[in-house]
Amino acid sequence: MVQEQALERELLAVGGELAAALPAPSRNPLKLADEKALELASQDAELKAALFRFVDVVPACRSLDDLARHLTGFLGEVEEPPPPISAALRMGANRAGRTALGAAAARGVKHMAHRFIVGESPREALGVFRELWKGGVASSVDLLGEATVTQAEAQRYAERCDDALATLVGAMAGWPARERLETDTFGPLPRANLSVKVSALTPLLRADAPERGQRDAATRLRGLLRRAHELGAHLHIDMESLDSRDAVLELILELLAEPEFRDGPSAGVVVQAYLRDSPQTVDTIVEWIAAAGAARAHPLTVRLVKGAYWDHEIVEAAQHGWQAPVFEVKADSDLNFEALTRALVDHRRDGCGLRPAIASHNLRSVAHAIAYNRLAGGSDADVELQILRGLGDPLQEAIASLGLRVRAYCPVGDLVAGMAYLVRRLLENTSNDSFLQEQARGVPVEALLARPVSSSAA
Amino acid sequence: MKAFANEPTLELRRAPVRAQLADALAAHDARPPVKAPVWIGDERREGDELVSTDPGTPDRVVAEAAAATPGEVEAALALAAGAGARAWGATAAPRRAEILLAAAAWLRERRLEIAALEVREAAKPWPEADADVCEAIDFLEYYARGALDLMGGPPTAPLLQVPGERNELRWSPRGVVAVISPWNFPVAIPLGMVAAGLATGNAVLLKPAEQTPGCAALLVQALREAGVPPEALALLPGEGHVGAALVKDPRVHTIAFTGSNQVGLEIVRAAAETPGGQRHLKRVVAEMGGKNAVIVDADADLDEVVPGLVSSAFDFAGQKCSAAARVLCHEAIHDALVERLAGAVEGLEVGQAERLSTDVPPVIEREAQERVARYAAEARASGRIAAQAASVPDTGWFAPPTLVAELPEDSPVLTEEIFGPLLAVERVRDVAAACDRLDASPFALTAGLYARNPDTVEYVVERVPAGNLYVNRAITGAMVARQPFGGNRLSGTGTKAGGPGYLLQFVEPRVVTENTMRHGLVV
Numbered sequence: 001m002v003q004e005q006a007l008e009r010e011l012l013a014v015g016g017e018l019a020a021a022l023p024a025p026s027r028n029p030l031k032l033a034d035e036k037a038l039e040l041a042s043q044d045a046e047l048k049a050a051l052f053r054f055v056d057v058v059p060a061c062r063s064l065d066d067l068a069r070h071l072t073g074f075l076g077e078v079e080e081p082p083p084p085i086s087a088a089l090r091m092g093a094n095r096a097g098r099t100a101l102g103a104a105a106a107r108g109v110k111h112m113a114h115r116f117i118v119g120e121s122p123r124e125a126l127g128v129f130r131e132l133w134k135g136g137v138a139s140s141v142d143l144l145g146e147a148t149v150t151q152a153e154a155q156r157y158a159e160r161c162d163d164a165l166a167t168l169v170g171a172m173a174g175w176p177a178r179e180r181l182e183t184d185t186f187g188p189l190p191r192a193n194l195s196v197k198v199s200a201l202t203p204l205l206r207a208d209a210p211e212r213g214q215r216d217a218a219t220r221l222r223g224l225l226r227r228a229h230e231l232g233a234h235l236h237i238d239m240e241s242l243d244s245r246d247a248v249l250e251l252i253l254e255l256l257a258e259p260e261f262r263d264g265p266s267a268g269v270v271v272q273a274y275l276r277d278s279p280q281t282v283d284t285i286v287e288w289i290a291a292a293g294a295a296r297a298h299p300l301t302v303r304l305v306k307g308a309y310w311d312h313e314i315v316e317a318a319q320h321g322w323q324a325p326v327f328e329v330k331a332d333s334d335l336n337f338e339a340l341t342r343a344l345v346d347h348r349r350d351g352c353g354l355r356p357a358i359a360s361h362n363l364r365s366v367a368h369a370i371a372y373n374r375l376a377g378g379s380d381a382d383v384e385l386q387i388l389r390g391l392g393d394p395l396q397e398a399i400a401s402l403g404l405r406v407r408a409y410c411p412v413g414d415l416v417a418g419m420a421y422l423v424r425r426l427l428e429n430t431s432n433d434s435f436l437q438e439q440a441r442g443v444p445v446e447a448l449l450a451r452p453v454s455s456s457a458a
Numbered sequence: 459m460k461a462f463a464n465e466p467t468l469e470l471r472r473a474p475v476r477a478q479l480a481d482a483l484a485a486h487d488a489r490p491p492v493k494a495p496v497w498i499g500d501e502r503r504e505g506d507e508l509v510s511t512d513p514g515t516p517d518r519v520v521a522e523a524a525a526a527t528p529g530e531v532e533a534a535l536a537l538a539a540g541a542g543a544r545a546w547g548a549t550a551a552p553r554r555a556e557i558l559l560a561a562a563a564w565l566r567e568r569r570l571e572i573a574a575l576e577v578r579e580a581a582k583p584w585p586e587a588d589a590d591v592c593e594a595i596d597f598l599e600y601y602a603r604g605a606l607d608l609m610g611g612p613p614t615a616p617l618l619q620v621p622g623e624r625n626e627l628r629w630s631p632r633g634v635v636a637v638i639s640p641w642n643f644p645v646a647i648p649l650g651m652v653a654a655g656l657a658t659g660n661a662v663l664l665k666p667a668e669q670t671p672g673c674a675a676l677l678v679q680a681l682r683e684a685g686v687p688p689e690a691l692a693l694l695p696g697e698g699h700v701g702a703a704l705v706k707d708p709r710v711h712t713i714a715f716t717g718s719n720q721v722g723l724e725i726v727r728a729a730a731e732t733p734g735g736q737r738h739l740k741r742v743v744a745e746m747g748g749k750n751a752v753i754v755d756a757d758a759d760l761d762e763v764v765p766g767l768v769s770s771a772f773d774f775a776g777q778k779c780s781a782a783a784r785v786l787c788h789e790a791i792h793d794a795l796v797e798r799l800a801g802a803v804e805g806l807e808v809g810q811a812e813r814l815s816t817d818v819p820p821v822i823e824r825e826a827q828e829r830v831a832r833y834a835a836e837a838r839a840s841g842r843i844a845a846q847a848a849s850v851p852d853t854g855w856f857a858p859p860t861l862v863a864e865l866p867e868d869s870p871v872l873t874e875e876i877f878g879p880l881l882a883v884e885r886v887r888d889v890a891a892a893c894d895r896l897d898a899s900p901f902a903l904t905a906g907l908y909a910r911n912p913d914t915v916e917y918v919v920e921r922v923p924a925g926n927l928y929v930n931r932a933i934t935g936a937m938v939a940r941q942p943f944g945g946n947r948l949s950g951t952g953t954k955a956g957g958p959g960y961l962l963q964f965v966e967p968r969v970v971t972e973n974t975m976r977h978g979l980v981v
Binding site for chain 2: 053056057060061062066069070073074076077146147149150151152153203204206207208209211212242243246320321322420
């Protein structure tokens with residue numbers, strides 16, 4: 001039993017070490033411009049809406065003029081535009097101005113996109129993955145795509161995943177050994193790691209009737225599992241909104257229990273801590289590991305995330321008159337994240353065949369996972385930390401420099417495909433209570449590491 | 459009284475919630491067919507002159523209805539115009555509201571049972587059937603509150619008052635309301651119209667669609683058990699002549715109708731007559747057909763457009779007055795949209811309404827099946843079938859969901875209401891050209907727009923005459939109090955069901971001005 005006070009002490013120590021290891025803030029002027037834009041957006045809800053709608057529509061614009069017309073259209077709805085915005089609006093008044101404005105805006109968005117999206121294809125992004133690896137950071141690749149509404153699109157996504165597995169495994173075989181990134185107490189960890197979305201593997205996944213979509217996706221998902229097994233890669237099944245949560249989890253656990261996949265591949269699932277019923281999801285997974293999953297050669301990786309569809313879940317529930325499935329107060333999500341971290345670490349320690357992967361760019365959440373695992377008697381190698389590309393790059397460097405295993409979740413794809421993703425990430429990055437905003441505002445480390453206060457305690 | 463809120467639909471994304479549905483349907487199937495009586499005052503005459511069957515399994519009888527005879531129609535009218543209108547009109551507004559709320563509670567308690575009946579009688583898929591019951595509850599809750607605001611408060615409130623006079627605006631029931639309702643929202647639409655009439659103190663005669671008398675019987679039962687006095691509400695199942703008799707009768711004050719354009723226009727014509735003995739002008743509240751179009755601009759996000767269009771055009775086999783029939787797509791993305799839409803349509807599952815995996819249930823009857831097939835053949839001859847769902851069951855009135863393109867501008871497929879799972883895509887030069895085409899239509903019920911430039915949205919909002927315009931979302935699923943529903947032009951009388959002005963169609967205004975000055979003294 002880990003004492004709470006001891007945990008907080010260890011957490012502060014680990015968090016302090018991490019904070020001290022954070023690299024100095026970037027002097028790159030383009031990066032500073034990004035930060036400036038995000039800072040502006042985070043202070044003004046209307047401006048934030050305008051910029052997001054613009055970022056979202058960029059790939060659908062047909063010319064620089066069209067781009068500028070959209071930008072001024074959105075900005076025109078901001079009631080009290082700050083000076084840089086008024087200047088942009090004035091530029092939009094004539095054709096030459098619009099061309100210049102469109103070009104500048106396109107450059108800005110493209111730059112922003114590159115911060116979160118590492119390349120147009122896995123092949124193109126190999127250099128980035130290699131650099132990360134050399135710096136002590138593993139990767140998981142996520143192929144961005146348009147929504148899947150037809151069978152042809154599902155097929156194309158499955159083929160892209162198949163190609164990605166081959167490309168990654170082929171390239172990564174020649175990389176230098178990095179003991180810490182490819183082994184834990186259970187044994188070897190695959191270098192190539194691909195995250196896939198079940199909703200992209202079928203056009204038929206319906207919230208009210210999951211079975212047909214599950215059956216349709218199963219065929220393609222089996223193909224990918226087979227391929228990952230052949231190549232020795234790790235296949236991770238991402239989670240999206242609650243609409244598909246149960247269907248996705250049920251499907252992957254069912255397939256992994258099939259005799260064909262007893263010996264592999266290494267695979268993983270996701271638990272979203274912002275969901276009120278996420279503790280039950282952990283129970284479901286742990287029960288599966290003890291029963292159907294017990295015969296498998298590979299432990300199941302369980303990636304714990306906070307969850308990226310918060311606004312969607314809140315709005316959908318409100319429009320239907322349902323209770324929100326997510327915690328409405330961020331501190332409650334954060335506390336649940338910690339509780340689930342401890343649950344996963346405990347199960348791991350008690351012999352359950354699961355590999356906890358704690359995915360957060362929140363300094364306290366990361367420090368908490370490391371500290372708790374140590375106090376619970378685990379080895380550092382047994383908890384993987386995961387960071388989203390573009391959201392926690394400095395923290396990722398700090399974790400790597402302390403000799404801990406960290407993996408960057410790296411979206412790959414073109415701009416059109418990446419926009420929905422990009423908007424979600426920007427939303428996360430500019431939400432007022434986000435850790436990143438607090439950090440950027442210069443909130444002291446002790447405050448960043450303070451225990452979240454539950455909304456029911458207040 | 460709590461502020462109005464929409465009744466939450468079932469959270470069918472949760473498996474335990476879904477699990478209840480099969481039980482509800484099994485319980486429904488275990489019961490004998492529903493009896494829809496001619497129900498006048500305390501007299502209930504059962505019969506089987508009309509029979510409703512499951513459109514997906516036509517040999518399954520769902521309800522047996524008596525058909526009102528001319529004598530029964532006369533008796534119902536006499537009772538409603540006499541004791542019915544008198545007693546109910548004299549009932550205090552708060553008491554009437556209380557009774558409507560009790561009917562809402564009655565439905566709430568039996569929501570799965572009622573939805574199961576809709577699944578069988580109208581082949582309405584579960585989510586839609588559940589939404590229909592919720593909408594019925596919403597109408598009761600909303601109109602109860604609305605009538606209370608109108609008739610239960612101080613009558614002086616909205617008028618300007620100056621010293622020495624007292625001005626009062628009072629709303630009185632008009633008398634007798636005849637409701638003629640359709641089968642496609644077999645509980646919500648009739649109940650909405652009936653509830654509006656009752657909430658405002660009128661006696662109501664309901665002539666439901668002959669396809670869904672079972673649903674109608676249930677909603678009358680709900681209101682009667684909640685406390686609506688027998689003389690204030692009659693159920694008159696029957697064919698068209700029952701409705702026609704009500705429409706032309708001098709004792710009827712207001713006609714609330716939802717249905718086809720042809721019948722609606724006949725009602726408007728007939729109601730304009732003032733036969734001997736009629737001392738009032740009839741009022742007609744009519745919701746009629748449409749030919750609803752969705753405009754898709756070049757900057758639209760096809761990831762959103764495709765599911766939105768598929769849902770708008772094919773949910774409940776396109777049998778909603780609000781359903782999408784046309785897509786007016788910017789030429790820059792026309793081909794891409796048709797390709798993705800075609801792929802989505804090919805994947806639609808056509809099947810029984812009771813199965814949650816069904817995307818497209820059968821249409822209501824053989825005549826509807828034949829009509830959809832005729833228009834599909836016309837589209838094949840003069841344009842191109844871009845996609846059609848692969849297979850449909852052989853028994854039942856199934857019509858394959860169909861996507862058509864490249865039709866000539868004057869094709870009847872583009873101008874006439876089909877009321878089935880057929881969607882036509884048209885290529886337009888730009889949004890202005892799309893608005894021109896839309897403006898050429900005599901219909902103006904719903905319309906949609908997918909566009910992201912706020913200036914474009916504002917332009918289309920200015921130009922489109924539709925009663926309900928939906929921007930960047932599906933065009934069906936109007937919610938009470940959120941999207942008051944009803945069409946303009948030949949689509950309807952411009953009245954908005956579930957909206958703030960709707961009840962005014964059911965009442966007569968009277969202004970009373972009293973001089974309060976007497977011998978130089980204000981008394």
